[in-house]
Amino acid sequence: MDDRIRDVLSEHARLAIDVADLGDDVDLYQAGMTSHASVNVMLALEDAFDIEFPEHRLGKRRLEWVTAIRTALTELNKGSG
């Protein structure tokens, strides 16, 4: 899962640092991800994992760190399973 998350971030988050050097708890917004780039990250994660982020649960923190994304994807997969 982490490799696919990092692939999405590499293509869509437009970070100021190399995704390979990105720690799990680095704030992606502090690392350069704009709000608009976060839309692309969300849509690309949906494509990559065949899930949909419900709007009412999409707090900013859901996409703030790699660990938060992993947790959100795990919860969504459980919900759809």
Added chain:
Amino acid sequence: MRPGVRVGTDVTAIPDVLASMTRFGDRYLDRVFTPHERASCAGPPAVAAAGLAARFAAKEAAVKVLEPAPDDARPPWRSIEVRRRPSGACHLELSGEAARLASRAGINELALSMSHEGSVAIAVVVALPDAPISDD
């Protein structure tokens, strides 16, 4: 506590919006923009992208004014709508979570200004306090 004026601003790169329109198509547009906003920005993609980028900046500027707490749900993009009057002037209308945050903050009215030039769109949102500010 005396109510204060809140100001939010945001810039959005127009090529980024055009790239998202190309990459994700209607999924992107439907997720972020209301039917009214899309209709207001009808035209060739490059032209539409400029108007939509200004609207995205307006939504983000409004979020800054609404100041959701870190653990609050982020207001869905479509719950902050840029409405265009026949005169061409635009204003914001809130619904759902965005309206709830505004109510919590005592915000009754938001003023909006948008512009774009070259590759950048910008928006400024000002929240006016409920009660007049006095010198007391």
